[in-house]
Each structure stands twice: as C-alpha cells, then as structure tokens.
Amino acid sequence: MSAGFCVTAPDGLPEVVPGDDLVELLAGALARLDLPAGPPALVSGDVVVVTSKIVSKAEGRVVTAADREQAITDETVRVVATREHPGGVTRIVENRLGLVMAAAGVDSSNTPEGTVLLLPVDPDASARALRAGLAARLGVRVGVVITDTAGRPWRQGQTDLAIGAAGVTVLDDLRGQTDTHGRRMDVTVAAVADEIAAAAELVKGKTSGRPVAVVRGLTHLVTAEDGPGARSLVRTGPEDMFALGTAEAYAQGWRDASDGVTSRR
Numbered sequence: 001m002s003a004g005f006c007v008t009a010p011d012g013l014p015e016v017v018p019g020d021d022l023v024e025l026l027a028g029a030l031a032r033l034d035l036p037a038g039p040p041a042l043v044s045g046d047v048v049v050v051t052s053k054i055v056s057k058a059e060g061r062v063v064t065a066a067d068r069e070q071a072i073t074d075e076t077v078r079v080v081a082t083r084e085h086p087g088g089v090t091r092i093v094e095n096r097l098g099l100v101m102a103a104a105g106v107d108s109s110n111t112p113e114g115t116v117l118l119l120p121v122d123p124d125a126s127a128r129a130l131r132a133g134l135a136a137r138l139g140v141r142v143g144v145v146i147t148d149t150a151g152r153p154w155r156q157g158q159t160d161l162a163i164g165a166a167g168v169t170v171l172d173d174l175r176g177q178t179d180t181h182g183r184r185m186d187v188t189v190a191a192v193a194d195e196i197a198a199a200a201e202l203v204k205g206k207t208s209g210r211p212v213a214v215v216r217g218l219t220h221l222v223t224a225e226d227g228p229g230a231r232s233l234v235r236t237g238p239e240d241m242f243a244l245g246t247a248e249a250y251a252q253g254w255r256d257a258s259d260g261v262t263s264r265r
Helices: 022-029 052-058 068-075 123-138 192-204 246-264
Strands: 006-008 047-051 062-064 076-085 088-095 100-102 115-117 143-152 155-166 212-216
Touching (some): 006 192, 022 052, 047 052, 047 123, 047 192, 052 123, 052 143, 068 088, 076 246, 100 143, 123 143, 143 192, 192 212
Antiparallel strands (some): 006 212, 047 212, 088 100
C-alpha cells in the first residue's frame, strides 16, 4: 500500500460547451502532466478527478434562468432548512440526486449571464462513461471521481466531495480491524472518495481555470469494476440524523406535540 501520493491539475483544457466530447478534451489535457512520480501522461492506477461543472456543461445542463431561485425550487425534493440573511434566503435542500446542499447544487458561477448550471442527471453514470472513454482512448484503467462543493454540519467553509465515482473505492470499511494498540474498530468507515475530492480541490481551485486533477499513488484504491458509485455515500432514512435544520426540527416538534394534545381531547 502506498504511503504517499501526488496531485496535479494540468493546464490546457478549453472552455467546455454543451455537446463537447469530454473524453477527447480530457485525453488531450492529461497527455501533459507534471507529476514527480511516473511518466508525464495518464497511466493505469491514476485517479482522474473532474469538477461537475464541466460535466454539466458538456451534458447540456446549462439552462436559461432569469430567476435562479425558481431553478433551485425546480431541483428541490425536500427542504431541510431556510435562513434569511441581508442578501436574501439560503436554502439547504435535498435535490433530485439525494444530495443535501445549499441551493440544490444550482450554480451561477462560471456560466454565461442569464444562465445557471444544474448538476449532472446521473453523476455516477457520467463517471462510468468517462472511465470507459479514457480506457478506450488511452488504454488505461483509471478511477474517476466527479466532484461538487458543499458545506458540512458543525464546520465553517466548504469543501469538495464526490457526487459521482467509477472504478475507485468509495468507502473503506475498517470495522472489525484493530488499531495500532490492538483495539477493535467498530465504527470507522473512511469516506475515501470524498477525501480524494478534497485533496484534488487543493490544486484545482475555483478561479484557476483547472477543472481536472490527477491523483497518482493510490493504485490500491483503483478497482477493476466500476463499483457502487458515489451514491452509496449518501446517508438516508433512519441513518440521517440531520434531516431537518434546528429551527425546522423545533417547529416540527411543536406541531407534533400540538397534534398529540388535540387527539387526546
């Protein structure tokens, strides 16, 4: 198992527009890597990390939206929390992919005026297609992670996480193993795909014009099969301890209590 890895974000990827062949664009950019380990081109065992924004653009998920709020509403399945602020209202919602994030993942940055970007319809399928395309085009077996940015409960700031994945270990289940002191681990399941996404964002950035990164040195995490995808990272149902925001949960508690009083009369 590798004790280290390196990450690079190549230059040279042109502006992506609807209908572009993203595999061809990536193949060109990934032929010019600047990694300290291995050859200066994509090789089997690498992990290709792609910002969802360019996947959405290539797949035509650019929509005209004079009102971004309406686009958010259209992508919302369930409202988790809303908070007013001087600039308007922040909405934390569950979107059509089952992801809970601000504004349903609708993005108005780095897109033409009067348009917004929606997330890919099926990011796992997009990751599988990119993986297969790179294998056919370059003859390599790589992992692919598609990322987006989100906030987290209890933590300030945002970080990138995996919303699509293929050919890479998504969760590393360490339960049943022992730690360095011989103690059994009963709850540790590492979100490997999210960790890869966050590491890649350190070199991609939001304003650098580098929407793709390559992680080398994690060959042990690249799998022969496409795998379950990033959808398996989403916590749902009874396991979701944050199904509502604090104010919403408090209000729901009052409603439930009131209904109980009414039913007993």
